[in-house]
Amino acid sequence: MQITELMCFGARPGLGNPALVIDNGPASASARQDIARESRRTCVFLAPLADGQFEADYYYPHTRSPLCLHASLAVGGLHGPLLLRTAMQGQQLRLSCTDGAVFVAVQQQAAATPAQLPDWPGLAPVSAPRVASVGSPKLMVEVADAATLHALQPPLEQLLAWGRAHGVNGCYVYSKVGEREYAGRNFNHLDPALEDSATGVAAGALSALLGHGLTLYQGRATGKDCRILTRIAGQDILVGGAVEVSIL
Numbered sequence: 001m002q003i004t005e006l007m008c009f010g011a012r013p014g015l016g017n018p019a020l021v022i023d024n025g026p027a028s029a030s031a032r033q034d035i036a037r038e039s040r041r042t043c044v045f046l047a048p049l050a051d052g053q054f055e056a057d058y059y060y061p062h063t064r065s066p067l068c069l070h071a072s073l074a075v076g077g078l079h080g081p082l083l084l085r086t087a088m089q090g091q092q093l094r095l096s097c098t099d100g101a102v103f104v105a106v107q108q109q110a111a112a113t114p115a116q117l118p119d120w121p122g123l124a125p126v127s128a129p130r131v132a133s134v135g136s137p138k139l140m141v142e143v144a145d146a147a148t149l150h151a152l153q154p155p156l157e158q159l160l161a162w163g164r165a166h167g168v169n170g171c172y173v174y175s176k177v178g179e180r181e182y183a184g185r186n187f188n189h190l191d192p193a194l195e196d197s198a199t200g201v202a203a204g205a206l207s208a209l210l211g212h213g214l215t216l217y218q219g220r221a222t223g224k225d226c227r228i229l230t231r232i233a234g235q236d237i238l239v240g241g242a243v244e245v246s247i248l
Contacts, residue, residue, distance in 0.1 A: 008071075016226055057088075136169045139171045140202070
């Protein structure tokens with residue numbers, strides 16, 4: 001088994017959201033979940049397929065995931081351009097490298113917004129919350145400004161219970177901070193210490209909602225400033241950023 005840690009979406013060298021790329025790892029789901037839980041890292045387990053693609057199986061410390069774009073970026077940063085097929089849903093992902101960044105091509109997927117939204121006292125959205133997805137549905141909530149965003153104290157248990165009931169993988173809160181520039185935070189863990197420093201699927205979902213590419217800043221709450229870039233190319237939404245190998 002070969003384990004490589006990479007930092008993804010870092011706004012500056014040495015920063016970013018960590019992910020472990022695991023080649024020749026265990027095949028069982030329970031063993032994979034144990035590695036993610038013990039490392040307290042997002043993990044992607046790679047397995048070669050007969051058609052030349054690679055299967056990518058994603059695990060957070062607390063659960064298996066259908067898709068994780070920062071872990072997919074880590075694969076591209078380590079192995080270069082590849083075609084991935086996600087283990088849970090068979091989603092095709094094309095990795096490319098350009099201008100010093102790694103990009104993952106995804107597509108908007110159908111996602112319905114439930115009539116009943118989670119109970120979050122004091123939250124004041126400035127537009128109607130909507131569920132959007134590029135492979136992992138997120139409830140997207142816009143607030144007035146970055147100060148409001150970073151002062152949030154989310155009801156994590158209620159958010160996760162609502163998400164499980166409606167098949168939504170977390171709540172992503174964002175605010176506009178410039179021309180096609182946004183700041184965001186992702187809430188899909190019970191433990192506040194596990195808040196994401198970068199959430200690529202949310203950046204892709206936000207681009208799908210808004211209909212244009214953008215720059216998304218995340219990680220201030222975790223002390224790991226990240227910058228996520230998106231572009232729209234035909235039916236593809238390209239989500240990318242910087243990737244560098246770190247030392248375990």
